[in-house]
Amino acid sequence: MSNSESNKNIIEAALFASHDPLTLQDLANLFDDKKISKNKIREIIDELNKEYNNRAFEISLVASGYRIQIREGYDQWLSKLNNMPSNRYSKAFLETLVIIAYRQPVTRGDIESIRGVSVNPNIIRGLLEREWIKIVGHKETPGKPELLATTKKFLDYFNLKNLSDLPVIKDEESV
Amino acid sequence: MSNSESNKNIIEAALFASHDPLTLQDLANLFDDKKISKNKIREIIDELNKEYNNRAFEISLVASGYRIQIREGYDQWLSKLNNMPSNRYSKAFLETLVIIAYRQPVTRGDIESIRGVSVNPNIIRGLLEREWIKIVGHKETPGKPELLATTKKFLDYFNLKNLSDLPVIKDEESV
């Protein structure tokens, strides 16, 4: 396709479109043929952040990489939105959670094959945001999918001391 | 808190923070005390879109409202991100969806008689879970089968504003 998209815009598109933070390596991988150095990418990110000076968002660096964040001060306004993320638990949300709890560590693919429908990325994101689940590693299969598991916060939420406090489910009737 | 955030930036923040498209009414509700008209909000959206001229994203209007999306043309780059949700659908899935979209409201029986095979319950479930379809009532025939119809979310997904934007049916077509 066209090459009219600048490297800067490609990085911008990736950061805004990605559901998870992106590392410099993730961003460098977008340009496999062009070989752009991580330093160059860091420069581009700085440049973008300067351009976002008057915007309500910025690129920020967190533990797992770069992501787009709404600047401080807007939360008071946004709390009026009634469709803010995670203001309800759907059936799909609870089912996904239950599968992660019982089958951990699991990949998205595992969840898909148990539920028979593809996993909504917003659900995983919502669970991660709530810190009920975390990424505990990567499966050694093609694509190295992330392995998901529940957290202590999840147990706290349900007043459980440890996972074995969850009801025992026999294999034939597993979740 | 401070009032340093401009109306424009508040609208911008809301559009980027919301997981669902926002209507003019949703956006107007952010300013309940200030009373900003929908026309004014529409102007601000146009203004923002002008400022996004060199950006990889834009504000676009779909069936359920305004949302920010990455411009077309970045798919070749973004497909390299490994946390992108899968977006390939089986023939059965698409055929079922299309029949519901064009013949709504329909029952499972209607879909079966058009396709000549029984409906896979996972497909209906997947469509309901994605909220691309909903149950709009029950047919007054034995068994009172559910009547299915598409939702705004379905239109949003395909970047459509309303059902009439769907491709036109060509009635007489030879094999």
Next chain:
Amino acid sequence: MSIIEDNKFEASVKGTLITEIPEDLFIPPDALRIILEEFEGPLDLLLYLIKKQNIDIMDIPILPITEQYVEYIKMMESMKFELASDYLVMASTLAEIKSRMLIPHDDEDDEEEDPRASLVRRLLEYQKYKNLSTEIDTISRVDRDTFLASGIIIHFKKKDIEPTIEISQLEEIFKDVLKRADILASHEIHSEPLSVRERMSNILESLTNSEPISFIKFFDVTEGRMGVVVTFLAILELVKDNLVEILQNEPQSIIYLQLKQS
């Protein structure tokens, strides 16, 4: 029209005579399997057979098409496909049309419909949606052609995002009940693990022929935390299986369970 001679068939296709089963019936088993798996049902298979031979859909040579159709479903069976009964129903429909075609036809009797007419209508109808489904597959869509852009709000106060819709309250209640269960836990004698399935059956049983029952009534705090968790999972399972639905008239009001209305 077509006639059968020994085990071969002849079909006149727009003037061209075809006298043998096309070669592409004999393709490597693996490839064949993939082709067979691709069919969305008997109508799809028939459309494929018609298209493959460039036959006019308005004038289908029923005899050879029926034979090929039967050939294909035999292959599917031999490959241990779980053949949907729909395929067999179509086979008998074709056989019926075939026999009606063989009945001497009185040319002056215009009122009798071509035995193939109803099948042709179904094929055209199905084809219309099949075409639309490939067309809709090309429309610019989210996560393939365009992507949603978003930013994260991290300064959001916990209170503001506290869920307000029924399921969340359901969990609030769940927490509540767990706490009460904790208080009573000392009375609990260690019992065998309770079965979620068993609990599902019990809940279904009590909802059968009953008015909606308050959600909280299903929790017996004397069973301890384990019993409460089992009940909760059982309810989730029942909701997931579309057997039971959760009702609530307005936020904060009492939550009821009732059997899913079929």
